[in-house]
């Protein structure tokens with residue numbers, strides 16, 4: 001892309017000199033890209049030896065990394081300059097004109113790979129993960145599902161449009177529901193109740209539309225699964241998401257373990273909160289406020305202070321992680337401060353060819369910024385650790401492990417958070433973080449168990465769905481008094497985007513959090529060893545199956561009570577110490 005001035009960093013060079021993709025190629029021009037796919041297809045039959053075939057695979061990998069980086073660079077330029085028409089045009093051109101043409105060609109390469117006689121000659125252990133992913137991609141493909149998936153995406157957009165468009169009148173102004181969120185942290189209880197009731201009521205008025213939208217999605221998904229030859233969408237989705245290493249039954253064990261091991265801790269924390277707030281019962285609007293009515297944490301005044309203080313944390317943790325973050329600072333691979341014209345939110349993006357991470361956020365001086373930089377730095381360390389891996393497909397791991405990298409960094413980094421806070425504030429930040437971890441498990445279990453029910457009860461009725469959801473709220477909701485708001489409780493799932501847009505996608509965060517907690521537990525016994533296992537596991541990228549990645553990091557890939565029980569004990573002890 002020519003408009004390099006739109007990027008915070010200078011032009012980056014590929015990690016290794018290109019061997020196949022021409023130096024001067026314009027990756028916005030489909031004709032030039034197509035020529036490379038033609039060359040690869042023509043060359044495949046001439047690969048006789050394993051070495052020739054591996055060279056072919058590495059050339060295909062080089063092309064896909066170059067395309068991946070092109071897409072990332074255009075997306076970064078756009079999110080850094082949402083008001084720049086040229087950046088938007090360049091990004092849309094790639095998404096609309098290039099990517100849809102790339103996909104079928106990459107699919108064709110996967111087919112060629114699978115049919116190739118030299119495939120059997122490849123070293124098995126090295127190509128195991130690549131091979132099973134290629135097989136999956138080809139086996140699950142059904143031409144008749146392509147239009148259904150397009151329709152699914154359209155319905156998903158409809159959901160987003162609907163939930164994003166909802167506003168409420170508040171203090172003479174029209175406000176989005178997201179803007180109302182901060183009032184739930186206000187010490188003034190009647191104000192919290194008023195804002196909670198306003199937003200819950202607004203969502204409830206659209207309940208019919210959310211239900212209709214979901215029922216159309218459900219029907220489509222059942223059809224997609226049937227077309228691919230699966231008895232239900234649950235079974236299909238496990239395959240389609242490449243979940244080779246765990247099953248729906250494992251997830252059900254996770255739900256049971258959360259109920260048995262985590263719910264008592266949740267109830268204890270809820271009781272503590274209720275007592276501190278001096279209330280007879282906790283209502284839905286009492287869950288986000290600081291129970292001691294303290295003002296919000298202020299980690300820093302100026303966004304420019306954020307990188308240096310974060311640097312301190314990583315240096316204290318591990319000199320190699322510190323060096324990685326310093327490299328990102330030197331190369332200007334951080335765009336952290338909030339300013340006009342930037343897209344909202346935060347993300348880490350990997351530049352696949354230069355094999356470098358980039359972190360984007362909108363820091364304004366709240367505690368959330370500290371959490372975000374630690375989390376995204378964990379993803380960045382993952383990308384840096386896997387730099388030496390030759391195969392593009394192996395330089396990134398499945399999401400279940402990617403989130404181990406980032407969530408561990410939140411836990412480990414929080415141990416040195418005094419670079420931002422007084423000792424008392426640091427303890428408070430750590431307490432809130434751990435309390436949040438305990439509290440999210442039941443919600444993950446609820447959302448996941450609900451989806452298991454949805455996709456294994458074809459043709460269920462609306463009333464049955466409602467009963468199934470309420471049963472889960474009883475199991476995992478804890479001691480919150482919803483009286484007078486029964487309808488809001490019964491429809492609470494309407495706000496969970498994943499159920500609509502990313503079906504059966506949420507359990508990953510629970511699995512990853514269990515990994516992160518184990519790494520954190522290990523670090524309390526032997527910090528050097530835990531950090532070295534962490535880096536070692538990250539360096540494997542996606543070259544090994546999930547259980548091996550977890551094992552390399554010093555954790556068990558297991559979601560049963562056996563793993564969860566000691567972690568809950570550690571969380572409880574730690575929370576008690578932090579007060």
Ligand SMILES: [Zn+2]
Nearest residue numbers: 375379403406
């Ligand atoms: Zn993440």
